[in-house]
Amino acid sequence: MPINDTTGELNTGLHKRMIEALNLVARSARVRASWSKKIRGAIKVGEVKEQDGEVFGYIEVGGTAFNEHGQPVNIAKMARAFEYGSGERARRKGPHGIGKYIITPTNAPNLAFMGTNESAGHLVKTPIVHHPGVAPHPFLAPAVQENRAEIKQMMGEEFHQYVSKAIRVSWSGNR
Amino acid sequence: MIPNNTVQAAIISFLKSKATITALLVDNAGVAHPEEIREVEWQGDTFSYPNIRIDLGTQTDAIAENNCEVFNIGFSILIFSELYSSKEANVMAGVIANIINKKSITSGGVHFVRVICTLVPAIRRDERTWRSELICRSSIHI
Numbered sequence: 001m002p003i004n005d006t007t008g009e010l011n012t013g014l015h016k017r018m019i020e021a022l023n024l025v026a027r028s029a030r031v032r033a034s035w036s037k038k039i040r041g042a043i044k045v046g047e048v049k050e051q052d053g054e055v056f057g058y059i060e061v062g063g064t065a066f067n068e069h070g071q072p073v074n075i076a077k078m079a080r081a082f083e084y085g086s087g088e089r090a091r092r093k094g095p096h097g098i099g100k101y102i103i104t105p106t107n108a109p110n111l112a113f114m115g116t117n118e119s120a121g122h123l124v125k126t127p128i129v130h131h132p133g134v135a136p137h138p139f140l141a142p143a144v145q146e147n148r149a150e151i152k153q154m155m156g157e158e159f160h161q162y163v164s165k166a167i168r169v170s171w172s173g174n175r
Numbered sequence: 176m177i178p179n180n181t182v183q184a185a186i187i188s189f190l191k192s193k194a195t196i197t198a199l200l201v202d203n204a205g206v207a208h209p210e211e212i213r214e215v216e217w218q219g220d221t222f223s224y225p226n227i228r229i230d231l232g233t234q235t236d237a238i239a240e241n242n243c244e245v246f247n248i249g250f251s252i253l254i255f256s257e258l259y260s261s262k263e264a265n266v267m268a269g270v271i272a273n274i275i276n277k278k279s280i281t282s283g284g285v286h287f288v289r290v291i292c293t294l295v296p297a298i299r300r301d302e303r304t305w306r307s308e309l310i311c312r313s314s315i316h317i
Contacts, residue, residue, distance in 0.1 A: 007298060008247060008312040009237050011312075012249070012293050012310050012312060013293075013294075015249075015251075015310050016295050016310060017295055017307060019295050022298075023298040023299070026298075026299070027299075030302070034317055040302065041301065041302045041303075042301070043301065043302075044300055045298055045299070045301070045306070047215055047251070047253065047301050048251075049230075049232075050232050050249065051233070064222075069181040126233055150243060
């Protein structure tokens with residue numbers, strides 16, 4: 001049943017609740033991403049918008065940070081890799097598909113990095129790496145899940161208050 | 176309908192015309208930035224904190240049954256601060272609320288009839304920024 005919110009009161013209430021909801025999710029996500037200073041610092045509560053009678057909001061994870069060598073790191077790509085996993089460990093098909101992905105140097109003939117496993121402690125130089133990807137370490141979806149019930153309750157309360165008030169106003173106006 | 180840009184410009188000029196508000200736009204170095212009242216999607220990359228941003232909502236016909244040119248509008252006034260505590264963002268939102276809440280204002284040729292505000296306490300927009308918000312609704316006409 002469409003609600004005739006002519007005064008915009010319901011919309012304002014839902015807008016306010018949506019800010020609270022986004023804040024809850026962002027807080028949980030920051031706690032869950034506490035292992036990465038870059039990702040944690042890039043979680044932002046976006047502005048709440050209204051379009052075609054719907055109120056919606058979003059959490060942003062993006063921007064650029066710098067690694068220990070002063071090179072720029074795309075936080076959005078990094079966050080996506082950890083949220084869904086990447087390479088062979090991806091839970092969702094990413095820009096490279098599922099499976100090992102290739103890394104090649106862009107500014108030098110070889111990639112150089114400190115090795116792991118059998119190459120641990122050695123500087124490895126190679127023109128190509130078949131990277132297995134990173135295991136998923138989700139922080140956004142669980143944050144939404146953790147707060148789902150509370151958000152649902154908050155929105156329900158707001159709607160209930162509005163309808164109760166509308167009935168009271170209508171009732172007193174008809175007497 | 177009143178073009179969005181006209182409404183947005185009217186709100187921004189109204190806020191800029193209030194010395195009580197612009198006096199609060201002083202950065203950590205003590206430099207005043209009265210220009211830091213802009214639209215929320217402003218694309219520039221040089222700005223300072225604290226700042227005020229306007230987020231315009233939907234405009235709808237207030238009285239569909241006749242030809243009166245009165246429209247309902249919603250907009251948000253967002254206050255961003257980068258201090259350690261939320262105090263600055265909350266104080267600024269309170270100052271603005273006291274100036275516009277339940278008031279009728281005229282700016283840029285647009286009349287806002289009784290602006291009703293809802294004050295939202297500051298939240299951490301990100302790890303370094305606080306954001307408080309005034310959700311406003313009003314009827315407007317020229």
